[in-house]
Amino acid sequence: MPLRQRDAAPGFHHVWVNATGNWPYFIDDVDRVAWVRLLVKVGRRCGWTVAAFCQMTTHVHVLVEVPRDTLSEGMRYLNCEYSRDFNARHDRYGQFVRRRYGSRRIERADDLLGAYAYVVLNPVKEGMCPRAEDWRWSSYATTLGLTQDFPFVDGSAVIAELEGSVDALRRLVAARATASSKRATSGT
Numbered sequence: 001m002p003l004r005q006r007d008a009a010p011g012f013h014h015v016w017v018n019a020t021g022n023w024p025y026f027i028d029d030v031d032r033v034a035w036v037r038l039l040v041k042v043g044r045r046c047g048w049t050v051a052a053f054c055q056m057t058t059h060v061h062v063l064v065e066v067p068r069d070t071l072s073e074g075m076r077y078l079n080c081e082y083s084r085d086f087n088a089r090h091d092r093y094g095q096f097v098r099r100r101y102g103s104r105r106i107e108r109a110d111d112l113l114g115a116y117a118y119v120v121l122n123p124v125k126e127g128m129c130p131r132a133e134d135w136r137w138s139s140y141a142t143t144l145g146l147t148q149d150f151p152f153v154d155g156s157a158v159i160a161e162l163e164g165s166v167d168a169l170r171r172l173v174a175a176r177a178t179a180s181s182k183r184a185t186s187g188t
Contacts (some may be wrong), residue, residue, distance in 0.1 A: 008071040012051065012157070014104035014115040015071070017079060018059040018098040027057050027090060032137050035060065035082050040152050042078045046070035050155050052119045055137035056126065065107075067156065075101045109161045116158045116169075117176040124177050132173050144170060174184040 117136035123135040143155035162168035
């Protein structure tokens with residue numbers, strides 16, 4: 001069965017990539033930094049604006065704005081280079097990425113805000129940290145101005161949807177975390 005045509009039109013896209021099998025996508029901080037460097041390189045090469053990213057253990061999420069049809073080209077380069085480097089560094093052979101990257105285009109402001117919260121709340125949902133801003137391998141703390149770890153990240157379009165308020169962004173993410181926690185404890 002042929003693969004479904006991907007919506008790669010200009011605009012915001014939520015993108016995710018998983019490692020194959022039981023392999024972690026990141027084994028150590030060297031892997032994490034190498035992936036960030038590749039993301040920066042791809043962003044510059046393709047003219048992307050990275051609004052957010054979050055590295056988990058077995059996968060990664062990115063919220064990116066693409067100005068033209070470069071999503072496939074950029075993700076192909078990012079996945080191929082990271083996979084090649086990961087396999088070489090960890091003496092691993094074979095396919096590293098589970099399948100082609102997943103993505104969906106964001107078309108509305110409320111969807112952009114929801115996707116942003118989803119991306120940065122991944123480690124909270126998985127019990128890896130109590131608050132999204134505590135996760136070292138997410139861009140959220142940089143967007144809040146708590147760190148300067150990932151200066152290439154530009155969350156201004158997301159913040160603009162909240163009338164330019166970083167505090168409103170913090171409240172949105174905290175509210176989504178609380179709502180998610182309540183759903184998890186109630187079993188719904």
